Amino acid sequence: xxxxxxxxxxxxxxxxxxxxxxxxxxxxxxxxxxxxxxxxxxxxxxxxxxxxxxxxxxxxxxxxxxxxxxxxxxxxxxxxxxxxxxxxxxxxxxxxxxxxxxxxxxxxxxxxxxxxxxxxxxxxxxxxxxxxxxxxxxxxxxxxxxxxxxxxxxxxxxxxxxxxxxxxxxxxxxxxxxxxxxxxxxxxxxxxxxxxxxxxxxxxxxxxxxxxxxxxxxxxxxxxxxxxxxxxxxxxxxxxxxxxxxxxxxxxxxxxxxxxxxxxxxxxxxxxxxxxxxxxxxxxxxxxxxxxxxxxxxxxxxxxxxxxxxxxxxxxxxxxxxxxxxxxxxxxxxxxxxxxxxxxxxxxxxxxxxxxxxxxxxxxxxxxxxxxxxxxxxxxxxxxxxxxxxxxxxx
Amino acid sequence: xxxxxxxxxxxxxxxxxxxxxxxxxxxxxxxxxxxxxxxxxxxxxxxxxxxxxxxxxxxxxxxxxxxxxxxxxxxxxxxxxxxxxxxxxxxxxxxxxxxxxxxxxxxxxxxxxxxxxxxxxxxxxxxxxxxxxxxxxxxxxxxxxxxxxxxxxxxxxxxxxxxxxxxxxxxxxxxxxxxxxxxxxxxxxxxxxxxxxxxxxxxxxxxxxxxxxxxxxxxxxxxxxxxxxxxxxxxxxxxxxxxxxxxxxxxxxxxxxxxxxxxxxxxxxxxxxxxxxxxxxxxxxxxxxxxxxxxxxxxxxxxxxxxxxxxxxxxxxxxxxxxxxxxxxxxxxxxxxxxxxxxxxxxxxxxxxxxxxxxxxxxxxxxxxxxxxxxxxxxxxxxxxxxxxxxxxxx
Numbered sequence: 001x002x003x004x005x006x007x008x009x010x011x012x013x014x015x016x017x018x019x020x021x022x023x024x025x026x027x028x029x030x031x032x033x034x035x036x037x038x039x040x041x042x043x044x045x046x047x048x049x050x051x052x053x054x055x056x057x058x059x060x061x062x063x064x065x066x067x068x069x070x071x072x073x074x075x076x077x078x079x080x081x082x083x084x085x086x087x088x089x090x091x092x093x094x095x096x097x098x099x100x101x102x103x104x105x106x107x108x109x110x111x112x113x114x115x116x117x118x119x120x121x122x123x124x125x126x127x128x129x130x131x132x133x134x135x136x137x138x139x140x141x142x143x144x145x146x147x148x149x150x151x152x153x154x155x156x157x158x159x160x161x162x163x164x165x166x167x168x169x170x171x172x173x174x175x176x177x178x179x180x181x182x183x184x185x186x187x188x189x190x191x192x193x194x195x196x197x198x199x200x201x202x203x204x205x206x207x208x209x210x211x212x213x214x215x216x217x218x219x220x221x222x223x224x225x226x227x228x229x230x231x232x233x234x235x236x237x238x239x240x241x242x243x244x245x246x247x248x249x250x251x252x253x254x255x256x257x258x259x260x261x262x263x264x265x266x267x268x269x270x271x272x273x274x275x276x277x278x279x280x281x282x283x284x285x286x287x288x289x290x291x292x293x294x295x296x297x298x299x300x301x302x303x304x305x306x307x308x309x310x311x312x313x314x315x316x317x318x319x320x321x322x323x324x325x326x327x328x329x330x331x332x333x334x335x336x337x338x339x340x341x342x343x344x345x346x347x348x349x350x351x352x353x354x355x356x357x358x359x360x361x362x363x364x365x366x367x368x369x370x371x372x373x374x375x376x377x378x379x380x381x382x383x384x385x386x387x388x389x390x391x392x393x394x395x
Numbered sequence: 396x397x398x399x400x401x402x403x404x405x406x407x408x409x410x411x412x413x414x415x416x417x418x419x420x421x422x423x424x425x426x427x428x429x430x431x432x433x434x435x436x437x438x439x440x441x442x443x444x445x446x447x448x449x450x451x452x453x454x455x456x457x458x459x460x461x462x463x464x465x466x467x468x469x470x471x472x473x474x475x476x477x478x479x480x481x482x483x484x485x486x487x488x489x490x491x492x493x494x495x496x497x498x499x500x501x502x503x504x505x506x507x508x509x510x511x512x513x514x515x516x517x518x519x520x521x522x523x524x525x526x527x528x529x530x531x532x533x534x535x536x537x538x539x540x541x542x543x544x545x546x547x548x549x550x551x552x553x554x555x556x557x558x559x560x561x562x563x564x565x566x567x568x569x570x571x572x573x574x575x576x577x578x579x580x581x582x583x584x585x586x587x588x589x590x591x592x593x594x595x596x597x598x599x600x601x602x603x604x605x606x607x608x609x610x611x612x613x614x615x616x617x618x619x620x621x622x623x624x625x626x627x628x629x630x631x632x633x634x635x636x637x638x639x640x641x642x643x644x645x646x647x648x649x650x651x652x653x654x655x656x657x658x659x660x661x662x663x664x665x666x667x668x669x670x671x672x673x674x675x676x677x678x679x680x681x682x683x684x685x686x687x688x689x690x691x692x693x694x695x696x697x698x699x700x701x702x703x704x705x706x707x708x709x710x711x712x713x714x715x716x717x718x719x720x721x722x723x724x725x726x727x728x729x730x731x732x733x734x735x736x737x738x739x740x741x742x743x744x745x746x747x748x749x750x751x752x753x754x755x756x757x758x759x760x761x762x763x764x765x766x767x768x769x770x771x772x773x774x775x776x777x778x779x780x781x782x783x784x785x786x787x788x789x790x
Contacts, residue, residue, distance in 0.1 A: 005506055006505065013655075015658050021460075036459060037459075039456070039458065047458070048450045051443070059442075060434035060435065061434070065416075065431055098661075102662045106659065106661065114402050128658070128659060132660070166399065198396060236460075242457060242459050244663070244664070257400060260409060264410075264500075264501065265660075266498040267495055267497045270637065270668060273665055
């Protein structure tokens with residue numbers, strides 16, 4: 001059989017992260033790869049209880065087909081939470097539940113992108129967003145980014161000279177992979193500029209709740225007057241990722257289109273998972289739970305940063321993020337992080353090389369460290385080993 | 396804001412079924428629409444127990460991210476079950492877990508279809524498959540179908556004169572919407588012809604386990620020598636649909652591509668749901684459970700058929716299916732089933748007009764009846780009301 005695959009398949013290769021994750025499934029590996037939450041913080045006992053209650057109270061509906069839009073109490077919660085945290089003014093009609101924010105990227109791609117359309121993104125950006133849009137034949141233009149976020153002068157410039165820009169994908173809070181957070185001003189400007197150019201913004205916000213210092217900032221979505229911003233959220237980092245439940249918020253006209261494509265993609269989200277989460281939110285104080293997560297991750301961030309300062313060569317640079325799960329490391333220009341990874345893997349330490357986070361390639365002297373998943377003694381051990389490799393390699 | 400949607404959005408309209416389902420959510424409505432399983436048969440107590448055990452034994456992994464391919468014990472079960480029931484020879488490597496078989500349709504479309512490619516299907520066929528492929532810009536050619544399944548002479552003819560045929564979508568067991576089952580010979584022929592023409596077959600099998608009379612027949616997949624048949628399965632009809640867990644089986648080369656696109660679509664299936672189902676399969680006898688479902692549905696089919704014979708005008712024709720969830724009704728040519736539906740809805744009875752099941756339109760004098768979801772007294776009441784409307788309308 002000669003398989004005749006669609007043209008788009010030429011754009012897709014296995015996600016490097018998920019391939020590395022297969023290696024890191026071995027228990028002896030100290031992994032700073034992936035973006036895994038700390039499983040010891042999952043509310044296992046609480047989930048057992050809410051699952052029992054949901055099945056007792058309304059098992060027949062919890063296990064049945066349901067609406068594509070999602071479970072209404074959960075849609076209400078998502079809207080209220082965003083209004084409280086991100087300064088938006090959303091209601092149930094603005095929310096579609098999805099199988100993880102990854103699905104929102106896929107659905108948005110399906111609704112907006114024709115082959116050859118252009119997606120703008122931060123440089124670097126989230127790797128699986130790149131693949132999601134590449135599957136619709138998108139081309140990427142990376143917008144220069146500094147410590148305040150995407151540079152608005154560069155964005156205006158690119159918008160002026162580039163045809164067929166359909167989407168701008170951004171992660172303003174504790175960005176993946178850099179850990180950086182956009183300033184308030186940049187958020188406001190992005191909403192203003194994109195409304196003027198009639199370009200859709202996809203604002204990804206998986207880590208926003210995980211702030212370890214400073215004040216919460218309003219979302220780009222909160223400055224959206226034109227209805228051109230979609231903002232995503234997820235339970236993966238504040239509850240657990242195994243449930244694959246997230247949401248996307250936007251203008252009802254766009255949500256309606258997303259519902260249409262979700263219908264023909266997988267009909268609806270897992271009913272039981274949505275009910276479990278809604279019941280948890282009803283019976284427990286998720287703020288208390290998130291405070292616990294924040295405390296543990298803040299401590300891990302501080303610890304990782306301290307060890308890196310002590311153990312990494314001076315020619316290696318990195319910043320301390322204000323939240324989220326990641327630190328971004330820049331090596332001297334000639335060093336290839338993939339080579340460093342190979343040496344590290346020999347000592348059972350893993351991370352993700354930075355090159356894959358640039359849709360148009362290059363920047364092989366960078367890598368990403370996740371500090372949320374490993375217990376503290378393994379963070380220390382792993383980063384010390386990494387420091388050793390780096391010193392051997394660089395000095 | 397002027398939204399500039401992708402071209403494909405012009406092909407997609409709201410699923411009529413899911414819009415009707417919104418109406419039928421009202422408890423007073425007797426619904427023969429949808430393809431809902433009977434919720435009173437969901438193993439609620441068993442699910443409560445397996446959920447508790449999974450969380451006790453391995454909660455941290457059950458709630459964490461996991462592999463895109465799916466939970467290995469569940470992949471093993473799916474392979475073994477198909478081998479036992481459908482005469483295939485599959486192993487774990489042949490199986491990808493998906494969010495309901497609907498997702499397998501979407502992923503297959505993504506892997507194989509470029510805009511303008513052609514999908515062949517039975518006439519009529521499953522409505523949500525039409526939308527799934529339309530989302531990739533596919534054109535449809537309906538292959539004439541008789542009581543033995545797709546007509547192979549017509550298929551050969553169409554394959555000869557049609558360019559860019561990429562997929563053939565079929566439901567050989569208790570087809571949706573007609574309830575018909577393909578003969579053994581047609582299955583064998585389909586595998587042979589498509590291998591010769593190097594065209595992929597998508598064999599959908601959501602109802603195969605629900606046989607009420609006669610012998611189980613081997614799947615088209617069991618005759619696949621070339622590796623050009625993908626066969627889907629689901630827990631929606633034998634366990635519960637709210638979990639959104641199904642699978643697709645195929646040649647590892649194709650499964651690998653499906654894994655790639657699932658990665659960028661939603662990363663992976665719900666870990667917890669996969670674990671729950673696997674634990675259920677380990678601790679309980681699903682054959683016993685399926686036997687119970689079969690018994691109830693067989694009885695409902697017999698009852699519905701009897702009432703329809705008694706109450707429907709003689710000019711209305713329908714067949715008794717050997718399994719599955721649906722009966723197909725053909726009205727006199729001039730009668731439009733949508734008008735009948737309107738009258739029925741006024742009396743709180745619902746079904747799905749048949750026109751939507753024909754990708755290229757027409758056949759408005761047909762409709763589909765689902766007999767699995769309503770308890771018996773409501774089946775009787777609803778079909779009597781429907782008979783009344785039909786008599787008023789036709790005679």
